[in-house]
Amino acid sequence: MSATKDDIFNLILASTVHDMKNSLSMLGESLNVILASVDQDKLNSDTKANYGVVQYESSRVNNSLMQLLALYKLENEQLPFNPNYVNVNDFFEEQRLRQLHLLEAKNIECEIDVDESIEAVFDECLLSTVLENIIGNAIRYSKSKIVLSCVQGDTTNILVLDDGPGYPGNMIEMAGSYMQGINQSTGSTGLGLFFAQKIADIHSHKGKNGSVHLSNDGALSGGTFEIRIP
Amino acid sequence: MMLSLAKKKILIVEDFAEFARSLRAMLHPMGATEATIVYNAQDAIEACKSTKFDIILSDYNLGPKKDGQQLLEELQHEKLIKSSCIFIMITAENTTSMVMAAVEYVPDNYIAKPFNGNLLQSRLQKAMEKKEALLELNRLMRNKQWSEALERIEEVIQQQPKFKMSCLRAKIEALKNLKQLDAGLKIAKEITSVRTIPWALEAIGELYYLKKEYQKSVDIFNQLIQEFPMSVDGYDWLAKVQRVMGMTKEAQLTLEDAVKRSPRVLQRQKMLGLIAEENHDYDTMSKAYRNAVKYGEHSSFCSADEYLQLTSAISNQIRNTTSEGEKEQQIEKSSPKVDIKKSSAEVSRIIESVTKKFPKSQSNLLRCKVAESSFLNACGKTEEADILVKQAIEIYQKLDQQLTEADSLAIAKSLTDMGQTEFAETVVKKAAEQHFEDNQFIIKAAKLCSQPEILQLCKKASRLNMLGVEHFEKKDFSNAAKTFEQVYELAPSHINMALNYIQTLLKLTQSSDDKSSILKTANRVLNSIPEVKFPDPRFERYKELKRLTLLLLESSEKNSKGA
Numbered sequence: 001m002s003a004t005k006d007d008i009f010n011l012i013l014a015s016t017v018h019d020m021k022n023s024l025s026m027l028g029e030s031l032n033v034i035l036a037s038v039d040q041d042k043l044n045s046d047t048k049a050n051y052g053v054v055q056y057e058s059s060r061v062n063n064s065l066m067q068l069l070a071l072y073k074l075e076n077e078q079l080p081f082n083p084n085y086v087n088v089n090d091f092f093e094e095q096r097l098r099q100l101h102l103l104e105a106k107n108i109e110c111e112i113d114v115d116e117s118i119e120a121v122f123d124e125c126l127l128s129t130v131l132e133n134i135i136g137n138a139i140r141y142s143k144s145k146i147v148l149s150c151v152q153g154d155t156t157n158i159l160v161l162d163d164g165p166g167y168p169g170n171m172i173e174m175a176g177s178y179m180q181g182i183n184q185s186t187g188s189t190g191l192g193l194f195f196a197q198k199i200a201d202i203h204s205h206k207g208k209n210g211s212v213h214l215s216n217d218g219a220l221s222g223g224t225f226e227i228r229i230p
Numbered sequence: 231m232m233l234s235l236a237k238k239k240i241l242i243v244e245d246f247a248e249f250a251r252s253l254r255a256m257l258h259p260m261g262a263t264e265a266t267i268v269y270n271a272q273d274a275i276e277a278c279k280s281t282k283f284d285i286i287l288s289d290y291n292l293g294p295k296k297d298g299q300q301l302l303e304e305l306q307h308e309k310l311i312k313s314s315c316i317f318i319m320i321t322a323e324n325t326t327s328m329v330m331a332a333v334e335y336v337p338d339n340y341i342a343k344p345f346n347g348n349l350l351q352s353r354l355q356k357a358m359e360k361k362e363a364l365l366e367l368n369r370l371m372r373n374k375q376w377s378e379a380l381e382r383i384e385e386v387i388q389q390q391p392k393f394k395m396s397c398l399r400a401k402i403e404a405l406k407n408l409k410q411l412d413a414g415l416k417i418a419k420e421i422t423s424v425r426t427i428p429w430a431l432e433a434i435g436e437l438y439y440l441k442k443e444y445q446k447s448v449d450i451f452n453q454l455i456q457e458f459p460m461s462v463d464g465y466d467w468l469a470k471v472q473r474v475m476g477m478t479k480e481a482q483l484t485l486e487d488a489v490k491r492s493p494r495v496l497q498r499q500k501m502l503g504l505i506a507e508e509n510h511d512y513d514t515m516s517k518a519y520r521n522a523v524k525y526g527e528h529s530s531f532c533s534a535d536e537y538l539q540l541t542s543a544i545s546n547q548i549r550n551t552t553s554e555g556e557k558e559q560q561i562e563k564s565s566p567k568v569d570i571k572k573s574s575a576e577v578s579r580i581i582e583s584v585t586k587k588f589p590k591s592q593s594n595l596l597r598c599k600v601a602e603s604s605f606l607n608a609c610g611k612t613e614e615a616d617i618l619v620k621q622a623i624e625i626y627q628k629l630d631q632q633l634t635e636a637d638s639l640a641i642a643k644s645l646t647d648m649g650q651t652e653f654a655e656t657v658v659k660k661a662a663e664q665h666f667e668d669n670q671f672i673i674k675a676a677k678l679c680s681q682p683e684i685l686q687l688c689k690k691a692s693r694l695n696m697l698g699v700e701h702f703e704k705k706d707f708s709n710a711a712k713t714f715e716q717v718y719e720l721a722p723s724h725i726n727m728a729l730n731y732i733q734t735l736l737k738l739t740q741s742s743d744d745k746s747s748i749l750k751t752a753n754r755v756l757n758s759i760p761e762v763k764f765p766d767p768r769f770e771r772y773k774e775l776k777r778l779t780l781l782l783l784e785s786s787e788k789n790s791k792g793a
Contacts, residue, residue: 018322025344029252080460
């Protein structure tokens with residue numbers, strides 16, 4: 001009867017996530033409505049910063065929910081995986097739009113550096129969940145600018161660069177085993193990177209799987225996140 | 231590029247009122263002035279009857295009744311939205327699971343909650359751009375103008391290479407319908423030789439199936455479900471091919487796997503029920519049809535069939551538990567005891583639902599009578615059952631429309647179950663005469679019929695029909711008419727065969743001196759078959775041949791009077 005138990009948990013999980021997401025949507029939109037009703041010039045910088053915090057935190061909660069749900073499904077072989085041809089420029093543009101409120105609130109520029117004709121094969125929804133988290137983090141740590149770029153060779157390499165302090169050394173060394181990054185004392189759950197690695201891994205082509213790489217030697221002299229899709 | 235929604239008629243379907251309002255607020259900066267909000271699918275359907283919307287934004291979760299997908303299906307099925315209408319599905323989860331579901335009607339785009347106005351605008355813009363680029367192509371595809379669609383596809387690929395993949399998918403579909411299976415296969419294989427794209431792999435499996443290369447088809451679908459375990463149509467297809475190969479046990483296991491992953495699809499549950507019946511596994515059969523009834527309740531694809539199949543399954547469960555031979559086997563399988571009282575209440579509920587929910591056609595009435603009597607018979611109430619059988623025979627003799635293959639088989643099966651072999655054979659023989667070219671049907675029909683001559687008759691009629699078509703194509707109308715006359719005599723109630731005969735006779739009049747007697751024959755044949763009504767697929771052909779026959783007959787009578 002364990003199947004039934006799983007089914008019930010699945011149902012509860014899905015409907016709870018649905019409910020929480022409705023609440024999050026409402027939170028975000030209500031805030032926008034409130035903000036639109038006040039005179040922008042009269043807003044002090046504190047209010048703007050607080051607004052940014054609410055935006056950022058609610059999208060983080062949402063993103064974590066998505067990742068948890070996806071990981072649960074992956075464990076139970078229920079995660080749908082549907083790779084298709086995706087225009088990378090369009091994909092980046094949507095990522096930027098998702099974060100527009102936060103970018104504006106923190107006054108950070110987001111540059112998209114990709115040839116408009118580049119197409120790659122991946123699951124758009126899953127990669128979107130990965131990047132939403134990574135870009136959110138990049139915005140959080142960067143000073144003034146982040147760059148989304150893509151290089152195509154044997155693999156399609158999607159990069160997120162920022163001009164912040166860079167990734168901590170121990171995180172870079174952890175490459176390939178981000179589960180260890182879960183550290184309750186520092187507050188870093190490592191979920192985002194762990195999830196990125198899992199999603200990279202289910203993308204495979206001709207016997208090769210995707211991978212995730214971190215470095216601090218990017219063009220903006222901050223951190224560089226890279227996901228390679230075969 | 232700024233999107234302007236000014237003057238666009240927009241419908242928001244969202245059960246959560248607060249969110250619906252915030253959605254409308256999001257549309258406001260895009261210039262939207264006319265946005266209607268409804269809170270459930272039924273109200274959305276009503277709204278679409280009075281207004282032709284340009285854009286529909288619908289949540290997938292719409293409370294206890296129809297969901298967003300069922301809403302879309304009904305709107306398209308009932309043609310309540312114009313072909314240029316943009317339908318965006320708002321989902322709570324990652325949308326991949328929706329994209330991979332086997333659905334006939336797909337929305338123009340998905341958007342997952344939560345989202346902001348910027349993202350919504352981008353999705354709307356993309357959907358509108360794609361809709362416009364493919365509008366003409368989609369129209370041709372919907373009207374089944376495959377050759378014209380192929381020409382259009384090449385133009386779109388030239389002008390807008392961005393939509394190449396959508397175009398190639400449409401191209402494979404068009405080639406498949408034009409029976410150019412190898413050409414379609416070539417394109418799909420070219421796609422998968424570069425990358426394993428699930429839909430392209432599925433197309434290859436389907437094309438092998440159509441080419442009757444079943445083993446290759448099975449291999450492809452096995453690959454598909456191994457690489458993409460949530461591609462549930464892969465399982466549906468695999469089961470379908472396994473069944474055709476006679477591997478009904480394997481097919482059932484495949485489908486049981488599929489319903490575990492995605493139970494909410496009516497057609498999938500019905501298919502499982504059908505295969506379980508072939509395996510005499512009535513417990514699985516009743517479970518599957520019970521689910522079909524449940525999940526189909528708000529679907530525009532639901533029919534009386536799944537309700538009545540459920541009664542048949544229940545009747546057979548009772549027969550199995552009460553029959554001496556199977557008793558021990560049942561205990562071994564520790565099958566749940568069937569409670570006759572409970573079943574009886576369920577069957578009456580089902581029959582009541584059928585009469586309430588579906589048109590009171592004679593075929594439905596007949597099927598209900600047979601289903602009820604078969605159930606009574608299973609419960610040992612043979613006298614009451616026999617009374618209903620007599621009523622069923624009366625209805626059958628007065629039918630104004632031919633029964634469909636599925637109805638004929640279901641009725642014959644229930645009658646056979648209750649030992650009414652004579653009536654069952656009458657139904658099967660008549661149906662065989664009407665559908666002798668359908669091999670799948672004939673195989674099933676033969677199992678229900680003790681007389682092998684129907685198979686022989688079918689073979690002979692099929693052979694003669696092919697010969698007739700050959701004569702006709704060579705414009706040898708005289709020999710074609712002679713051959714089709716033989717077919718007509720073998721299978722006088724087969725509508726298409728009668729129409730073949732009539733069409734040939736009309737051709738023959740063009741070169742014959744004795745127009746009048748030929749036309750009289752044509753008219754006699756025409757009157758011998760029941761009237762074909764819309765939406766029967768043979769309706770257009772029937773109508774045209776009838777019109778021509780009457781027209782020619784009239785003018786020939788005038789001429790003979792004048793002479």
